[in-house]
Amino acid sequence: MTALIGLGTYLPPREVTNAELAARFDTSDEWITARTGIRTRRWADPGTATGDLAVAAGERALKSAGLGPGDVDAVVLATTTPDHPCPATAPDVAARLGLGHVAAYDIAAVCSGFLYALAVGHGQIAAGQARRVLVIGAETYSTILDPADRTTGVIFGDGAGAVVLAAEPETGRPGALLGVDLGSDGALRDLIRIPAGGSRLPARDGAAADRYFTMQGTKVFQQAVVRMGDSATALLERIGWRRDEVDHLVGHQANVRILAALARYLKIPAERAVVNLDRVGNTSAASIPLALADAAAQGRFAVGDRVLMTAFGGGLTWASAAITWPDIHPC
Ligand code: UT7
Numbered sequence: 001m002t003a004l005i006g007l008g009t010y011l012p013p014r015e016v017t018n019a020e021l022a023a024r025f026d027t028s029d030e031w032i033t034a035r036t037g038i039r040t041r042r043w044a045d046p047g048t049a050t051g052d053l054a055v056a057a058g059e060r061a062l063k064s065a066g067l068g069p070g071d072v073d074a075v076v077l078a079t080t081t082p083d084h085p086c087p088a089t090a091p092d093v094a095a096r097l098g099l100g101h102v103a104a105y106d107i108a109a110v111c112s113g114f115l116y117a118l119a120v121g122h123g124q125i126a127a128g129q130a131r132r133v134l135v136i137g138a139e140t141y142s143t144i145l146d147p148a149d150r151t152t153g154v155i156f157g158d159g160a161g162a163v164v165l166a167a168e169p170e171t172g173r174p175g176a177l178l179g180v181d182l183g184s185d186g187a188l189r190d191l192i193r194i195p196a197g198g199s200r201l202p203a204r205d206g207a208a209a210d211r212y213f214t215m216q217g218t219k220v221f222q223q224a225v226v227r228m229g230d231s232a233t234a235l236l237e238r239i240g241w242r243r244d245e246v247d248h249l250v251g252h253q254a255n256v257r258i259l260a261a262l263a264r265y266l267k268i269p270a271e272r273a274v275v276n277l278d279r280v281g282n283t284s285a286a287s288i289p290l291a292l293a294d295a296a297a298q299g300r301f302a303v304g305d306r307v308l309m310t311a312f313g314g315g316l317t318w319a320s321a322a323i324t325w326p327d328i329h330p331c
Contacts, residue, residue, distance in 0.1 A: 002122045003168035003175035004323055005132075006067065007330040008060025009161040009293040010053050011280065012044040018154070025150035032154045037256025041157030041281030043142035049083045050160075054093045054138035057160035057289075060331035061134060062097070065164040072164070073130035074103040076121050078113025078137045078285040080213075080314070081144055082106055085197065093136065103130070110192060111252050111313025112182075113137055113285035114161070115321050119180040121165045136162040137285035144194060146212035155254070156213075157281030161289020174304045175326025181235040185316045188223065191216045192314030215314075224258050227318040228310040229265035235320040236308070243267050245306055248295065248325075252311035253277035253287040262310070274300070284313065293330045301325040 017040045018029035032038055044053065054077055062072070075097075077090035090104035103124075109116040114137030121133035138160035145153050165177065192215045196206025203211065228251060236243065249268050251259050256275060263270045276294035283290055288309050295301055303325055310320040 001168045001171050002125045002165050002177040003173060004163050004177060004326050005166045005175060006061045006065025006164035006328060007162070007289065007293055007296070008057050008062070008064050009159070009290050009330070010056035010060065011042045011159045012048060012053065014043055014045055015040055016043045021154050025153055027150045027154055036155060037275070037278055038155065038281045039278045042159060044140045044158045048140065050079050050081045050138045050140045051083045051089045051092050053140065053158065053160035054089065054136045054162070055096045057138060057162040058093060058097050058134055058136055061162035061164050064328055064331040067132065067164060069098040070100060072099050072102060072132045072134050074121065074124055074133045075099065076105060076107060076117040076133060076135050078107040078109065078117040079139055080108065080110050080113065080284055081140045109313065109317045109319070110315055111254065111282070111284045111287060112311040112315070112317040112319040113313070114288045115180065115309060115311050115319035116182060116317065118163070118165070118177070118321055119182055119319065122177055122180060125165060125167050132164055132166045134162060134164055136160065137287070137289055139284045139286050141213065141284060144213045146209065146214070149212070151217055152213055152215055155282045157283050159280055159283040159286040159290050161286045161293060163289060174324050175328070176324050178322045178324070179235055179239040181231045181238070181320040183227070183231055183318050188316045191220050191223070191316065221255065221258060223316060224254060224312040225261045225265055227316065228252065228262055228312045228320070231318045231320040232266055232308055232310040235322055239322055241306060241322065246272065246308045247305040248301065248307045249273045250288060250291050250295070250307060250309045252313070253280065253291055254282045287311065296330045303327045
């Protein structure tokens with residue numbers, strides 16, 4: 001069995017309020033709050049890279065798990081905003097954390113990235129390839145936002161969250177990762193993308209605007225509810241949890257209206273849905289661990305509570321995971 005034994009997060013200090021964005025774009029605090037639920041978010045200062053946030057969150061997750069260098073066998077980093085297109089960011093993060101020559105690689109599943117990384121870390125443990133895996137979701141979307149696009153410009157925030165997964169011989173112990181569900185639909189790849197900078201349209205051939213993140217918001221919204229809802233339902237059936245047994249629904253923090261629609265779709269009471277996007281915005285691969293840590297800090301989780309996580313993002317990709325809440329102190 002795999003168990004979650006540590007959780008750490010990091011947010012860059014600079015707060016960017018709706019009022020600040022209203023001075024920059026043709027938008028308003030009222031529109032952003034009503035249409036997304038977001039009130040403020042953090043953006044990294046220029047010069048701060050995703051790897052810097054990942055190291056800070058990773059350090060805290062290791063501290064939360066009571067681990068030191070040599071105690072982790074692999075680092076899996078989910079991000080859409082790596083430090084460089086090549087190489088991956090995870091090896092640098094592992095080196096900076098002093099973890100030695102461990103396996104380290106990035107996962108590219110956009111906003112579903114953290115749960116994809118969790119599934120892969122879990123797989124390494126189940127296959128006997130690792131005893132403990134540091135799983136990180138870290139993003140600096142502020143570096144890929146189009147300064148001329150008010151829709152994406154108000155939604156995204158920067159941040160990082162990390163967990164430590166460990167092999168656990170005792171089944172039924174709090175912290176157990178009970179199952180994962182992953183899926184994708186590449187036919188809808190154009191709904192969320194950065195057009196240039198890959199081999200299909202090399203950066204040298206693209207227009208300046210092609211280097212920015214783009215999203216067809218309304219179509220993404222419709223897909224998000226159904227895909228997260230169906231993935232979560234499939235997982236619940238597989239692990240044998242009834243909907244009314246889910247204590248906390250931790251959905252990808254993209255839009256408060258999506259979270260409300262998701263709870264309705266799943267027939268889970270809205271008050272069981274964790275919401276922290278009002279303070280951090282959509283942090284893509286960092287979203288789920290930041291939401292977990294926020295709810296834990298507010299004392300919402302009791303040891304053993306049933307936590308259902310589900311996320312959705314570019315690709316399209318979607319993913320769900322179920323855990324019982326561990327006896328840990330998040331950092
Ligand atoms: O994390 C990956 C997954 N991402 C998501 O799940 C995001 C999903 N999508 C959404 O959250 C929503 O679709 C948005 C928040 C992005 C947009 O909300 P919407 O209710 O779908 O708005 P819309 O795109 O249909 O636009 C409605 C109107 C448009 O004006 P017209 O054409 O009706 O005159 C937009 O131009 O709102 C306008 N608009 C804005 N107005 C003020 C779009 N962005 C803004 C803005 N401020 N920032």
